[in-house]
Every structure is written in C-alpha cells, then in structure tokens.
Amino acid sequence: MSDLIDDSIRQYLQRSLAALELAAGDRKLMATIRTIADAIERALRAGNKLVLAGNGGSAADAQHIAGEMLSRFKTDRVPLPAIALTTDTAVLTAIGNDYGYEHVFERQLRGLGRRGDVFVALSTSGRSPNVLAALRAARELGITAVGFTGSHDNPMRGLCDICLSAPSDDTPLIQQIYMVAAHAICGVVESRMIAVR
Numbered sequence: 001m002s003d004l005i006d007d008s009i010r011q012y013l014q015r016s017l018a019a020l021e022l023a024a025g026d027r028k029l030m031a032t033i034r035t036i037a038d039a040i041e042r043a044l045r046a047g048n049k050l051v052l053a054g055n056g057g058s059a060a061d062a063q064h065i066a067g068e069m070l071s072r073f074k075t076d077r078v079p080l081p082a083i084a085l086t087t088d089t090a091v092l093t094a095i096g097n098d099y100g101y102e103h104v105f106e107r108q109l110r111g112l113g114r115r116g117d118v119f120v121a122l123s124t125s126g127r128s129p130n131v132l133a134a135l136r137a138a139r140e141l142g143i144t145a146v147g148f149t150g151s152h153d154n155p156m157r158g159l160c161d162i163c164l165s166a167p168s169d170d171t172p173l174i175q176q177i178y179m180v181a182a183h184a185i186c187g188v189v190e191s192r193m194i195a196v197r
Helices: 002-024 027-045 057-070 089-099 101-112 129-141 155-159 171-193
Strands: 050-054 082-084 118-122 144-149 162-165
Touching: 002 171, 027 050, 027 118, 027 144, 027 162, 027 171, 050 057, 050 101, 050 129, 057 082, 057 118, 057 171, 089 101, 101 129, 118 129, 129 144, 129 155, 144 155, 144 171, 155 162
Parallel strands: 050 082, 050 118, 118 144, 144 162
Antiparallel strands: none
C-alpha cells in the first residue's frame, strides 16, 4: 500500500517538475512575467497600488501575493501597497447578498480601485463570472488589468491588458506555475523598489 502511495506522490511531483520546466523554457511566458513586474513597479512608483482577487485556491493565492508585498518577500523594506479583495467576509457577504456573488470583486474594485492601479485577477479556468466582472470594471476605471490563468482559451484573456497563461490545463499545476511566477514578480519588484521611501 505504501509503495502505491509513494508512486502516486512521485508521479505528481514529476508532473509538477515537468510543468515548471515547460514554463521555464517558455520565452513568451518569461516576457509576460517581466511585463507584469514592470507594470506593478510603475504603478507603485506613481503612488498607486496592487489589487488582487480570485476564488478558492486563487483567493488564497491573491492573499499570499498581497502579503508578500505588504510585509516582505526576501528583504526588509518599506511596505508596498497591495489589497486582496478576498478577505473581508462582511463586505463579501453584503455584496453577495445585495447584488449577487458575481459582483463581489467588481463592487470592491469600483470603491477601492483608482486609475493607475494594477488589478491582478487569478482564475485557472478564466471563466469565473465575478473575476470577469471585475476585469471589465478595471478597464472602465483605467486600472491595468492583469490575468493569471491556464493555457486553454477563455474569456478572461480578452479582458486583460496583460495575461499570464500557465502552460497547463490542469488546475493544480496552473496554480503552481502562477504562484512561482508571482514569486518571481515579487522578487523583481522588491529589488527595484528597495530604495523607495
């Protein structure tokens, strides 16, 4: 029994490694990661902020990225302004109750977002109605719309100024790739912003 479990774990780790190797060799993906880091740095230097949202595991990932920016990634430095729209249960349930769950991120972005901010929308499927509504709002508000999603065609891509498409259609692998990409972005932004006071 334990051999079967070990084989299953090994196979999963091998699939993860293969997906990350594919991502590391993808020049377009590398260029997209650099472009996202550049956009976030520009926004922060201009006094704007990073806003993030997603559902389920992507909600946790949004919070994780916000934490890396507000606390630190690797180096002690000033906090960088970032907000995950997934954390306030009173707001989420109020909007969900009054307007419908598809508006929980859009309403927050309209209230908290400003022209020049960067909105990062995380959706492995690229089809989440609440994420798509927030991306449409970002466009209306002059907020740079960034998407993190998988390799398959989806409506999210057409709503983003910059879209990071992980080279996989397997949800857990997509999340692993875009969190590695997010960490790379945090590292680049942090190193560039280290002297900002």
